[in-house]
Amino acid sequence: MIQRLTARYYSLLILLSLLVLFVLFVLHVAVGSVAISPATVIAALFNQPVEPFQHIIIWDLRLPRALIALLVGAMFGLAGAILQVIMRNPLAEPEMTGATSGAVLFAVLWLALAPAQTAQPGPVLPFVALIGGLVGGALVYLLSWQGQHDPVLLVLTGVLISAVLRSAISIILLLRQEVIGTVLLWLIGSLNGLVWTQLDVLWPWALIALSLGLTCASLANVLQLGEENATSLGLNVPLTRLGLFFVAALLTASAVAIVGGITFLGLLAPHLARRAVGADARRLFPFSMLVGAGILLAADTLTQAISQPVSIPVGAALALLGVPFFLYLVWRRKP
Amino acid sequence: MMTPSLWQRRRGQLLLCAMGSIVFLIAVGLLALLPGTPNLSLPALWSIVNGGGTPLARLVVIQLRLPRLVLSMLAGAMLALSGGLLQGSLRNPLAGPELLGVSAGATMVVAAITIFHLPVLLIAIPWLALVGGLLGSSVVILTMRRMGDSVRLILTGAAMTALLNACVIIFMSLGTQNDLNILFLFLVGSLANRTWVHVQLVLPWALVAMPLALLCARPLNILQLGDDVARGLGLPVVRVRLLILVLSTALVAAVVAVCGPISFIALLAPHLARRLLKTSDARVILPYVTLLGAALLTAADLFAREAFAPQELPVGIWTTLVGGPFLLFLLRRRFGKSRGAP
Numbered sequence: 001m002i003q004r005l006t007a008r009y010y011s012l013l014i015l016l017s018l019l020v021l022f023v024l025f026v027l028h029v030a031v032g033s034v035a036i037s038p039a040t041v042i043a044a045l046f047n048q049p050v051e052p053f054q055h056i057i058i059w060d061l062r063l064p065r066a067l068i069a070l071l072v073g074a075m076f077g078l079a080g081a082i083l084q085v086i087m088r089n090p091l092a093e094p095e096m097t098g099a100t101s102g103a104v105l106f107a108v109l110w111l112a113l114a115p116a117q118t119a120q121p122g123p124v125l126p127f128v129a130l131i132g133g134l135v136g137g138a139l140v141y142l143l144s145w146q147g148q149h150d151p152v153l154l155v156l157t158g159v160l161i162s163a164v165l166r167s168a169i170s171i172i173l174l175l176r177q178e179v180i181g182t183v184l185l186w187l188i189g190s191l192n193g194l195v196w197t198q199l200d201v202l203w204p205w206a207l208i209a210l211s212l213g214l215t216c217a218s219l220a221n222v223l224q225l226g227e228e229n230a231t232s233l234g235l236n237v238p239l240t241r242l243g244l245f246f247v248a249a250l251l252t253a254s255a256v257a258i259v260g261g262i263t264f265l266g267l268l269a270p271h272l273a274r275r276a277v278g279a280d281a282r283r284l285f286p287f288s289m290l291v292g293a294g295i296l297l298a299a300d301t302l303t304q305a306i307s308q309p310v311s312i313p314v315g316a317a318l319a320l321l322g323v324p325f326f327l328y329l330v331w332r333r334k335p
Numbered sequence: 336m337m338t339p340s341l342w343q344r345r346r347g348q349l350l351l352c353a354m355g356s357i358v359f360l361i362a363v364g365l366l367a368l369l370p371g372t373p374n375l376s377l378p379a380l381w382s383i384v385n386g387g388g389t390p391l392a393r394l395v396v397i398q399l400r401l402p403r404l405v406l407s408m409l410a411g412a413m414l415a416l417s418g419g420l421l422q423g424s425l426r427n428p429l430a431g432p433e434l435l436g437v438s439a440g441a442t443m444v445v446a447a448i449t450i451f452h453l454p455v456l457l458i459a460i461p462w463l464a465l466v467g468g469l470l471g472s473s474v475v476i477l478t479m480r481r482m483g484d485s486v487r488l489i490l491t492g493a494a495m496t497a498l499l500n501a502c503v504i505i506f507m508s509l510g511t512q513n514d515l516n517i518l519f520l521f522l523v524g525s526l527a528n529r530t531w532v533h534v535q536l537v538l539p540w541a542l543v544a545m546p547l548a549l550l551c552a553r554p555l556n557i558l559q560l561g562d563d564v565a566r567g568l569g570l571p572v573v574r575v576r577l578l579i580l581v582l583s584t585a586l587v588a589a590v591v592a593v594c595g596p597i598s599f600i601a602l603l604a605p606h607l608a609r610r611l612l613k614t615s616d617a618r619v620i621l622p623y624v625t626l627l628g629a630a631l632l633t634a635a636d637l638f639a640r641e642a643f644a645p646q647e648l649p650v651g652i653w654t655t656l657v658g659g660p661f662l663l664f665l666l667r668r669r670f671g672k673s674r675g676a677p
Binding site: 143157159175267306 | 478649
């Protein structure tokens, strides 16, 4: 059901969430092994004079991480929102495109075959992972094609192909057990140790994919009317689905290529966004981006604050958000 | 319901299928005992059975190969039976322990025990795995609105599995490198290096749960008619479904505790059985699926041992690599026909 919201309510909501996002961003930069006061952070961000070591910490270490969290969160949020429209189900998540496991598989292959580049190997690895993600997405899409697309079949194919790709990952890990430690972070998704190098790889893709996704919003709206209605309105349904699926896979693949397979974010963000702004894609898509970015920033701030000596990957903390989400689903079953 | 006339009409065909599977199982079982170091011939095996043979060959066959064979048969049978129960009672072709979060729940518990070196008796592990498995599956089933809703089932199941896997990875990131390697080998599901100790651990569960599961055939048949009809026939639907769920989780939990999560045997075997026998009568399907599961897993394990010998890739990888696409192939047509179902 498309809720009727006044334009004023919506713009107020957007403004408010932008404000919250800014606060979260500043907090994210402020929290860490060396605590910096938010006032100092804001001063440093606007290039006011601060102490040199704080300037270095903020600009060289924390700012890129916060920016990556912002972009990646927005990408997962948008990818989830798009997929939930295509699959006509509020429980779809980006992992079902096959892009996540494809990206991780290629990354693991790269790590195993090119042993010289261990740990965080420059700008090449994200590209390899991106290609893998797109291959995974294409595989799922082609295998679920049957003249036209059945959402059930798309979901089933996504889950099964992901399982198969994951077991291919396992083969590589078994043959080269020494990379397990590195790959573990990839499997769950982590923002640890990300600097400007990774951001430089991420932002062009993020810009392209996010704007592509946002321009598709009105098409997605027509698709939401149901297949027959959309067709009678002159929409090429299979082609639109393909396009949207491609955008979602691109978003997922480029995000996973940098931070690894973060689960639940792409499921949670659109869900919460839909509660707030309804199902109209022109409002849902941007708002879902904001919510995704906010959740990731908040989760990363929190994990950094509570796990100071050993840094727990942020993907783990996000997964734990899944627990209340499930309880909510169970509880909602009897309306 | 299988009327006597149907049984008489199809008896030859059903018996043929059963005989074929038994012969296949025996052949695979014999094959599993022969190759390796030392390579044995059939007569050599026969002499070992009769108490002869070299001490080394006796040791290898009786202490290493035989327990592994017994375990693969038991595990295959239990997994397949659990898949048959779940698919029947939820009336859903995608209900399998892998997709419902049963395997993932049980795995999480075992992973926690391994990483944190919890002081748990070996014999208690299946019980704890049972609790984990029930946790996973009950959440997924409670979120269902209708029994036949495949999309919702698979989506909540996948999300629940992702959540539980994330917990496993959290545990892994806390463990030492050595524990990590052990756990990783367990996580893919393997039958390597299992001995009579492991068989003893699974056997009581198999002996109790498998006959009980086979007794469920009649209520399963009634459940297939739909909840309303079943209720009308006097079946306490919710209670029966709960019982079947616990039973199938118990079957899976025991296997996971010993072998790790071996995927797609439970999902695949019932589909194959229904295709081969061309019936969905649980009284025929359940026994047959047990046989089929044992044969499938034994064959898969033989392949895992011998395909890249001396290097061995765990059987769980092969069942996923082969079973996943095969299941997709089997289900494509079915979902293509029932369009607009969700």
